[in-house]
Amino acid sequence: MSAQLQAKDFASSQEVRWCPGCGDYAVLKSVTKALADVGAVPEKTVFVSGIGCSSRFPYYVETYGFHTIHGRAPAIATGLKLANPELDIWVVTGDGDGLSIGGNHLLHALRRNVGFKILLFNNEIYGLTKGQYSPTSRIGTKSPSTPAGSVDRPAQPCAFALGSGARFVARGFDVSKNLPDVLKAAHAHKGAAFVEIFQNCIVYNKDVFNDFAAPKGAEDQQLWLADGEPMLFAKGTKGLRLDTEAMALKVVDVADGDEVEAGTVICVVEAMKMENEIAAHRARFDERVDRWASLAASQ
Numbered sequence: 001m002s003a004q005l006q007a008k009d010f011a012s013s014q015e016v017r018w019c020p021g022c023g024d025y026a027v028l029k030s031v032t033k034a035l036a037d038v039g040a041v042p043e044k045t046v047f048v049s050g051i052g053c054s055s056r057f058p059y060y061v062e063t064y065g066f067h068t069i070h071g072r073a074p075a076i077a078t079g080l081k082l083a084n085p086e087l088d089i090w091v092v093t094g095d096g097d098g099l100s101i102g103g104n105h106l107l108h109a110l111r112r113n114v115g116f117k118i119l120l121f122n123n124e125i126y127g128l129t130k131g132q133y134s135p136t137s138r139i140g141t142k143s144p145s146t147p148a149g150s151v152d153r154p155a156q157p158c159a160f161a162l163g164s165g166a167r168f169v170a171r172g173f174d175v176s177k178n179l180p181d182v183l184k185a186a187h188a189h190k191g192a193a194f195v196e197i198f199q200n201c202i203v204y205n206k207d208v209f210n211d212f213a214a215p216k217g218a219e220d221q222q223l224w225l226a227d228g229e230p231m232l233f234a235k236g237t238k239g240l241r242l243d244t245e246a247m248a249l250k251v252v253d254v255a256d257g258d259e260v261e262a263g264t265v266i267c268v269v270e271a272m273k274m275e276n277e278i279a280a281h282r283a284r285f286d287e288r289v290d291r292w293a294s295l296a297a298s299q
């Protein structure tokens with residue numbers, strides 16, 4: 001029996017061409033750690049990417065890989081999964097690759113719930129082509145293609161994934177120590193698993209995520225979801241409550257750690273998903289039965 005592989009065994013011998021200090025290095029480290037932890041088999045693992053700095057990823061992992069066409073990684077990964085369902089497939093894409101030219105392909109992979117993991121490296125910019133604004137750039141982003149500041153409202157990758165029918169949607173950021181666990185949870189999911197990873201492009205969009213990702217003080221802005229746990233953050237002093245009038249989450253102070261009093265929302269990821277689906281199906285079925293019954297009665 002072969003020995004358990006370590007994270008270093010999943011790092012390839014290729015020369016890494018990302019800029020020194022790019023957040024992609026940290027993501028690579030988390031991915032190789034997650035691969036080792038889940039006992040990935042290199043010859044059964046494939047990384048498929050499109051075009052962009054992030055899409056250079058397959059060169060740097062010691063598995064099979066395809067560096068494909070701009071925006072088309074989900075299509076190629078779909079073919080791969082159909083041809084060989086046994087493969088463990090990871091798609092790596094960027095905010096430009098996945099949401100500009102490849103938005104359509106991403107939507108259909110999620111809608112069809114094809115069994116691969118999709119890692120969208122969101123640096124809110126086109127890194128490879130020298131810093132043009134992307135679909136996720138914030139309003140006012142100055143770039144070679146928006147010299148006066150962008151005016152378009154940014155797309156929200158996780159909202160896009162949810163709207164496309166994704167069953168597993170998660171977020172992390174490049175230097176987070178929790179990222180390997182997020183990746184392992186995605187790996188454990190059977191259908192399409194979507195993970196948005198905030199990634200610092202130190203050359204063209206430096207520190208845009210500092211308000212929640214900087215090493216100092218930013219943890220007060222982070223809320224790590226755990227199944228069945230209340231949504232608390234800032235060392236348990238703040239939580240999220242559902243404002244039922246606005247149907248939106250709002251931040252509440254959790255006085256003396258009493259999350260029940262504060263009405264903090266509980267995260268029940270798996271159970272909620274199933275229950276919502278069953279309830280929606282049942283409601284639609286009941287509605288149809290009622291309609292048929294009243295039609296029959298009126299004839």
Ligand SMILES: Cc1ncc(C[n+]2csc(CCOP(=O)(O)OP(=O)(O)O)c2C)c(N)n1
Nearest residue numbers: 051052053054070094095096097126127128
């Ligand atoms: C058909 C086609 N159109 C445009 C390009 C130019 N191009 C290459 S990468 C890229 C955007 C990459 O941005 P993103 O996906 O965010 O990756 P990043 O470099 O930021 O990681 C573009 C527009 C291309 N290679 N092919």
Ligand code: SF4
Nearest residue numbers: 019022053127201202
């Ligand atoms: S341009 Fe930005 S995203 Fe690309 S390698 Fe350099 S720092 Fe990373």
Ligand SMILES: [Mg+2]
Nearest residue numbers: 094095123125
């Ligand atoms: Mg990008």
